[in-house]
Amino acid sequence: MNIILIGFMGAGKTTVGRKLANRLGYFFLDTDQQIEKQQGCTIEEIFRYAGEATFRDLETKLLENLQSVRNTILSTGGGMFIRSKNQELLKDIGKTVYLQVDRGTLEQRLQCDLNRPLLQQPNWQKNVNQMLQHREPIYLTADLTIKAQDGPPNVMVSRIIEAI
Numbered sequence: 237m238n239i240i241l242i243g244f245m246g247a248g249k250t251t252v253g254r255k256l257a258n259r260l261g262y263f264f265l266d267t268d269q270q271i272e273k274q275q276g277c278t279i280e281e282i283f284r285y286a287g288e289a290t291f292r293d294l295e296t297k298l299l300e301n302l303q304s305v306r307n308t309i310l311s312t313g314g315g316m317f318i319r320s321k322n323q324e325l326l327k328d329i330g331k332t333v334y335l336q337v338d339r340g341t342l343e344q345r346l347q348c349d350l351n352r353p354l355l356q357q358p359n360w361q362k363n364v365n366q367m368l369q370h371r372e373p374i375y376l377t378a379d380l381t382i383k384a385q386d387g388p389p390n391v392m393v394s395r396i397i398e399a400i
């Protein structure tokens with residue numbers, strides 16, 4: 237079985253995913269880290285030199301190549317689940333779990349972020365708001381939604397294991 241964590245930037249997908257993999261004795265794979273490794277540069281550099289559309293195509297290509305993974309926790313970039321082709325590919329790979337965090341908490345967590353390209357602008361809060369409005373209904377089509385803001389990552393891990 238594979239479990240796929242989806243959700244907005246700052247939802248804790250990587251932290252929770254790593255701990256979940258440890259707890260279950262599964263492999264762990266983070267799609268952003270995988271793309272950086274394959275491309276030999278950072279996500280920020282991909283956005284800067286090749287553009288967001290290229291990054292989105294790299295995400296889809298990666299998922300096409302991950303169809304045969306087993307016993308893996310997959311932590312995805314926040315925009316990964318938004319493309320409908322990716323939704324199909326992810327649902328073929330495993331059970332999708334949405335880590336749901338409210339906007340205020342996300343903004344607090346993201347306010348000093350210097351790495352995520354979509355947040356490097358003066359009006360980033362407006363951007364977060366717009367992206368959340370667009371993305372939330374799509375995230376909610378995941379197999380499972382876990383409230384992920386009111387406790388440490390280990391509690392989220394237990395919630396996921398109980399719910400699955």
Ligand code: S3P
Pocket residue numbers: 243244245246249268279312313314315316352353354
């Ligand atoms: C993105 C989220 C990032 C990364 C890229 C784009 C998004 O991943 O994939 O900067 O569109 O929400 P995290 O959700 O791990 O920050």
